Amino acid sequence: MGKLALVGKITHVPSMYLSELDGPRKGTRQDAIDGHIEIGRRCRELGVDTLVVFDTHWLVNANYHLNCAPHFKGSYTSNELPHFIKNMPFECHGNPELGQLMARVATGMGVETLAHHETTLDPEYGTLVPLRYMNPDQHFKVVSVSALCTVHYLNDSARLGWALRKAVEDHYDGTVAFLASGSLSHRFAQNGLAPEYAFKVWSPFLEQLDRRVIEMWEKGQWDDFCAMLPEYASKGHGEGFMHDTAMMLGALGWSEYAAPAEIVTPYFGASGTGQLNAVFPVTPVSGRAIPAAQASAADGYTAIATRL
Template sequence: MGQIVGAAIVSHHPGLMQCEEFRRAMGAGEDSDLIAGYTRLRQHIEAQKPDVVMIFDSHWFTTGYHLVDGGARYTGSYISDEMPWYLHGVPYDYRGHPELALAIEAVSRERGGFSRAVCHPELGRHYATVNLVKHLRLELSHTPVVTVSSCQNCDWQHFLKSGETIGEAIARSDLRVVLLASGALSHKFNGIDWTPKHPRIFHESNVSSPDNIISDKRAIALMQEGRHDEILARWNEEYRRLPWEAFGAHYLQMLGALGGAECRAKGVVLSDYENARGTGNVHIWFDSQPHLRNHASSGSEFTARSGAAA
């Protein structure tokens, strides 16, 4: 039986791709702690020895379907159309996993769902995937990467269902998989003429509003407690309204694969909570846990590790 051996919410913000000298200039002499956080996260991932890393990409917006990239290999040089003045010329060369992508589509078809695999090696990349591939050194480890889109005409329940489908496909496989929800929490940008409140640009006080800071920190605390059900209970009234990046698609799909509202995986915070042009960013790792809902009848098991409630 396949296993989800770990999961994480991971910041991908493009400022982290700039050179250390520039980052320190932005940080009043200090680097972003999200950089050190990548090292901490990489250690967690490497300890699990995954066969595949799956990235829920909050920049890959699709319409009508949750898409899964099923190419055997992706190679190229990335340039961002959003910030090409510094995010350009980023080479990438990493393996995909077509079999897993096709298995997800097969489970979706069984369930009358809306997930499709796209097995084309020229499918465009987005920095929510490329930045993680580079910072987590997935090319060097030769770990296959599968990216999942954020379907823009979905409600939050559809993202949970997408995650359930992915969790079932993994359970039927023989793969060890780490899930990465690539994106921010609150995602309201500061204006173009914004004046920082704190000289260290990454500092949390530069997040777009005090209310967003309070809400993000409340969500982080609930994740540390493993109370994902409480986050879902407040979704429409709070997190959908902030809103979170991609309306939370990256987190919700990850959570759906882990059992949805029944998931009690406790989060380990691996970085400071930081600002990125007004958005709230953090790395949080979740150890795997016994699956509680949609795989219970299939007999699949998830390894219970420290930091997860059984």
């Protein structure tokens, strides 16, 4: 019935907002902003009505959660970096119908997920920063998905991504984009060194690790990448333990996926972290490679995913 038209892995660095403002950082993140504008343009061209954002700034300690209130409006200041994002206005329409539908389907497929449509909860900046550049005219509706998951297995996040795709394709009357909003390596610069690392990655090891991963993505080496994702998330200081990436890959078909990534905004360093904007062709997949539920008590961040 419905269609998943675009999947992306996107940056949300708060220096993008600083880049708009008068001062020494003005214009310094225009490449990342232009990448968001381009992804938004493609979504419009594809007829997307809703952006589903896997937000690595929405921390949850149990279950998976979808924020699908009818409307969001306010002024946002980051509690993490209030000197970067301060009093940033936002407004967008939510999609309660789609959010509740995805939660029902995911729960029915064994991944307990709760939709919140009657809520005062606003999205975090992993959602709000991309919307600022992709959706300035409120053209798209938005559903935000919790992706800073503290006690969750990457297996289950991959299964969630697949379930959300199935909800769209089997039950939704519309066209959707999935956006994994999070960095690659995410080791912030040590306190006191942030200015020195404003445009750098924290260490040569992390930068080379990220660059090798991007090379794998561009070559479509997804079977190898899926096998290494848990260890990469751990040793590479992946943002949100890279649950957004697991959700994204679950939606694409996990290790069954074979298409190459397209890099929209080339890799760059920001406050020590590794960032990019990339899109991934949505191809037909069977879902047979989606990881099974994790049944053991082993560490969910480092346990290697099993295959069905």
